[in-house]
Amino acid sequence: xxxHTDISLRPVLRKTVCLVGLALLCLHPGxxxxxxxxxxxxxxxxxxxxxxVVGEQVWMKVNKLNAHxxxxxxxxxxxxxxxLNQAGYPVNQLKLQVPDKSGYASFTLADTLSSGNYLxxxxxxxxxxFPALDFSFRTISVINPxxxxxxxxxxxxxxxxxxxxxxxLVSTDNGLLLELKFDRPSYGTRERVQVGIQAIDSSGNAVExxxxxxxxxxILFNDQRANFHDPVHPSGKDExxxxxxxxxxxxxxxxxxxxxxxxxxxxxxxxxIVLSIVGKTARCQFYRTNDTGEFYFNLDDSGVQELVIQPxxxxxxxxxxxxxxxxxxxxxxxxxGPLYLDTTKLQALNQGIINMQIENEYxxxxxxxxxxxxxxxxxxxxxDAEYHIQISDYIPLKTIREVIKEIVPMVSVRVRDGLNFLIxxxxxxxVNFDKAPLVLVDGVPFDDVDQxxxxxxxxxxxxxxxxxxxxxxxxxxxxxxxxxxxEGKMAGLEVDHAVFRQAYTAISKESCFSxxxxxxxxxxxxxxxxxxxxxxxxxxxxxREDGLTSLEFYTSDETGYYTVFVEGISTEGKxxxxxxxxxxx
Amino acid sequence: MVxxxxxxxxxQPEPSALQDLYLDILHPSDALLNGREYQYYFSQRQSxxxxxxxxxxxxxxxxxxxxxxxxxxxxxxxxxxxxYNPNNTFNNMIVPVIVNSNIIEEFTLQLPSGQxxxxxxxxxxxxxxxxxxxxxxxxxxxxxxxxxxxxxxxKIQNGEVVYQYKTERYIINSGIVHRIKGKKSxxxxxxxxEAEVNKYLKTYKIQVKLADKEQIKGVLDYYTNE
Numbered sequence: 001x002x003x004h005t006d007i008s009l010r011p012v013l014r015k016t017v018c019l020v021g022l023a024l025l026c027l028h029p030g031x032x033x034x035x036x037x038x039x040x041x042x043x044x045x046x047x048x049x050x051x052x053v054v055g056e057q058v059w060m061k062v063n064k065l066n067a068h069x070x071x072x073x074x075x076x077x078x079x080x081x082x083x084l085n086q087a088g089y090p091v092n093q094l095k096l097q098v099p100d101k102s103g104y105a106s107f108t109l110a111d112t113l114s115s116g117n118y119l120x121x122x123x124x125x126x127x128x129x130f131p132a133l134d135f136s137f138r139t140i141s142v143i144n145p146x147x148x149x150x151x152x153x154x155x156x157x158x159x160x161x162x163x164x165x166x167x168x169l170v171s172t173d174n175g176l177l178l179e180l181k182f183d184r185p186s187y188g189t190r191e192r193v194q195v196g197i198q199a200i201d202s203s204g205n206a207v208e209x210x211x212x213x214x215x216x217x218x219i220l221f222n223d224q225r226a227n228f229h230d231p232v233h234p235s236g237k238d239e240x241x242x243x244x245x246x247x248x249x250x251x252x253x254x255x256x257x258x259x260x261x262x263x264x265x266x267x268x269x270x271x272x273i274v275l276s277i278v279g280k281t282a283r284c285q286f287y288r289t290n291d292t293g294e295f296y297f298n299l300d301d302s303g304v305q306e307l308v309i310q311p312x313x314x315x316x317x318x319x320x321x322x323x324x325x326x327x328x329x330x331x332x333x334x335x336x337g338p339l340y341l342d343t344t345k346l347q348a349l350n351q352g353i354i355n356m357q358i359e360n361e362y363x364x365x366x367x368x369x370x371x372x373x374x375x376x377x378x379x380x381x382x383x384d385a386e387y388h389i390q391i392s393d394y395i396p397l398k399t400i401r402e403v404i405k406e407i408v409p410m411v412s413v414r415v416r417d418g419l420n421f422l423i424x425x426x427x428x429x430x431v432n433f434d435k436a437p438l439v440l441v442d443g444v445p446f447d448d449v450d451q452x453x454x455x456x457x458x459x460x461x462x463x464x465x466x467x468x469x470x471x472x473x474x475x476x477x478x479x480x481x482x483x484x485x486x487e488g489k490m491a492g493l494e495v496d497h498a499v500f501r502q503a504y505t506a507i508s509k510e511s512c513f514s515x516x517x518x519x520x521x522x523x524x525x526x527x528x529x530x531x532x533x534x535x536x537x538x539x540x541x542x543x544r545e546d547g548l549t550s551l552e553f554y555t556s557d558e559t560g561y562y563t564v565f566v567e568g569i570s571t572e573g574k575x576x577x578x579x580x581x582x583x584x585x
Numbered sequence: 586m587v588x589x590x591x592x593x594x595x596x597q598p599e600p601s602a603l604q605d606l607y608l609d610i611l612h613p614s615d616a617l618l619n620g621r622e623y624q625y626y627f628s629q630r631q632s633x634x635x636x637x638x639x640x641x642x643x644x645x646x647x648x649x650x651x652x653x654x655x656x657x658x659x660x661x662x663x664x665x666x667x668x669y670n671p672n673n674t675f676n677n678m679i680v681p682v683i684v685n686s687n688i689i690e691e692f693t694l695q696l697p698s699g700q701x702x703x704x705x706x707x708x709x710x711x712x713x714x715x716x717x718x719x720x721x722x723x724x725x726x727x728x729x730x731x732x733x734x735x736x737x738x739x740k741i742q743n744g745e746v747v748y749q750y751k752t753e754r755y756i757i758n759s760g761i762v763h764r765i766k767g768k769k770s771x772x773x774x775x776x777x778x779e780a781e782v783n784k785y786l787k788t789y790k791i792q793v794k795l796a797d798k799e800q801i802k803g804v805l806d807y808y809t810n811e
Binding site for chain 2: 036039075126247248249250251254288296297298379381382383427428466468469470471472473474
């Protein structure tokens with residue numbers, strides 16, 4: 001991707017990265033496989049606009065491409081997007097799960113951000129093994145009207161009336177030619193706009209293309225936007241890849257780290273450890289650390305989760321867990337330069353700032369039911385339990401010990417060396433298993449049965465029992481007993497001080513762009529003001545085999561010129577874009 | 586790193602060395618050995634496990650990786666996929682394990698009627714009248730589906746519990762489930778092209794009740810291409 005001309009170079013750290021990478025190679029015998037260094041990915045990041053006001057959402061789309069042929073590809077399922085300030089520090093980070101060839105995301109610009117240019121960078125875990133120049137970048141400008149405005153540079157230029165010619169159309173292709181048609185030459189406020197799009201290749205043949213379309217006030221697009229739209233990366237030479245300390249992420253986030261001895265700081269190799277997530281659903285994963293104490297888990301969950309990582313053998317106490325960061329904390333690429341505002345556009349920009357405030361004030365009334373992605377169904381890792389005992393279904397008892405004795409007959413409490421433990425009766429032959437079962441409390445392995453027996457019954461919701469041998473990840477458990485509390489937060493049980501227990505921001509939740517539809521007189525005459533800066537954003541636009549697609553949206557209450565910007569990539573990896581002015585009077 | 590490679594012969598539908606690398610590191614243990622011990626509840630003579638072949642040639646797709654020539658049997662009475670790993674033994678006996686249905690994308694069995702491809706299907710509340718969630722043979726996939734339910738009815742014959750094997754054929758057209766018992770129900774499933782489908786049945790002399798799955802699939806292909 002070509003960079004914006006006002007980007008300044010940061011001291012290059014690339015050599016350091018190479019050395020670190022080379023050192024790490026030795027620790028990863030799996031990476032020495034032939035051909036891996038030739039598998040390269042790239043991304044093509046798009047945004048709805050170039051200029052934003054704090055408090056607004058930045059809408060993004062990312063296409064996953066094969067770095068060699070630039071064709072849409074689908075290897076990594078996770079894409080990382082970061083917004084970096086001029087000093088290179090991330091001010092916003094997203095972990096986006098992209099199961100298909102392209103995905104969408106958005107984040108809100110915090111009102112603590114200073115005005116200036118910011119760099120969006122996106123990459124996959126696998127791309128971290130290659131120079132950061134191969135990441136996908138996009139510069140956006142952010143205005144914070146409430147602070148630091150004096151730091152913005154001002155440029156004077158010859159005043160030009162914004163988009164005085166509505167038929168103005170600019171198109172550039174890198175093998176993909178786009179055409180854009182409106183159903184009318186101009187529109188009134190709150191009117192429906194129908195747009196037709198056609199995609200052809202350089203030979204004039206219709207092509208299928210994956211496009212994004214954005215319609216926003218023209219002032220909010222950078223004059224140089226066209227310069228950014230080359231998804232081909234500068235370092236696409238066949239230079240050898242860095243050795244690979246990072247795994248590809250083919251499901252969700254790969255959570256990696258090291259188990260270390262807390263006295264010697266030496267790695268603890270070949271130790272069985274378990275990752276669990278505090279909650280009513282048991283989602284345990286087991287792993288045996290490698291010779292250098294490393295472990296890897298796959299995490300598919302979204303939002304903030306409370307993770308617990310601990311050895312399966314509770315006798316091990318002198319240990320600690322070090323997690324690897326998900327985001328790359330190396331910035332060996334140019335960062336964004338200072339922001340200069342064109343004096344001729346200040347008035348229009350001021351209107352955009354007012355619009356943002358009106359929108360944020362009235363948005364809750366206009367979108368009372370924001371489209372939210374339904375939470376995926378969660379399954380206990382063991383599937384349906386053989387026995388599910390809902391405590392509320394039974395007459396009130398006093399203690400958990402009593403509950404186990406009276407209504408969980410396949411489990412019994414025993415005492416050994418003064419400590420309580422559980423034992424499960426084998427469902428195959430009705431004889432007790434020899435070993436204690438895997439005991440879970442709110443999805444977390446917890447073998448301090450004395451503490452469990454002291455949980456107040458009012459806090460206990462259910463008990464699930466598997467009274468069969470359970471095989472998983474190389475382990476055999478002689479039964480599983482799962483205590484689920486009402487709150488699903490382990491009822492205040494004290495875990496061993498060495499246990500890694502930490503809130504973790506997992507996959508970012510998806511959000512969908514929505515805009516008002518004025519398809520009836522009552523909606524048209526609604527008193528709710530509509531001053532959207534981004535009139536419409538559709539990141540999931542696909543032309544058919546005949547190269548055509550269409551869409552419609554409604555104008556807002558604000559008159560003036562808008563820019564319709566369409567860009568994307570064909571199935572053959574050809575990219576192109578087009579933009580055209582739209583007049584609302 | 587202790588990486589013991591998967592002992593199962595594997596082939597990648599997505600030809601990628603990255604996938605091998607990923608699976609070797611993230612999921613180094615036997616992906617199929619994930620579930621509880623399977624309990625035999627029947628006599629050897631009256632087994633509801635298919636195929637009957639003691640060493641069946643089966644395959645299963647887990648995390649987009651195809652594991653071939655693994656010993657799998659399908660319990661048609663309890664709707665469970667059972668895995669026999671020769672290394673998973675107790676007292677020199679293989680411990681059969683019920684593979685957790687959540688992780689199975691697809692499995693294939695060699696049945697007397699030919700190769701059968703099974704998937705776990707979940708049905709919504711309004712479809713549950715006819716079908717319950719579970720494994721079904723997928724004969725034809727797409728907007729219009731042709732699936733077969735392999736199941737067993739428990740009966741007592743001559744003082745012995747037997748599991749009588751039976752199959753039920755279903756067509757799911759526009760989200761509506763139709764059980765195919767004969768010509769009438771088949772035509773109802775394709776009611777928007779009833780005359781054309783009827784003509785096709787007559788032309789090719791297909792008796793729906795006796796037709797094999799390939800013949801019914803042929804009708805469906807004709808319907809979808811019309």
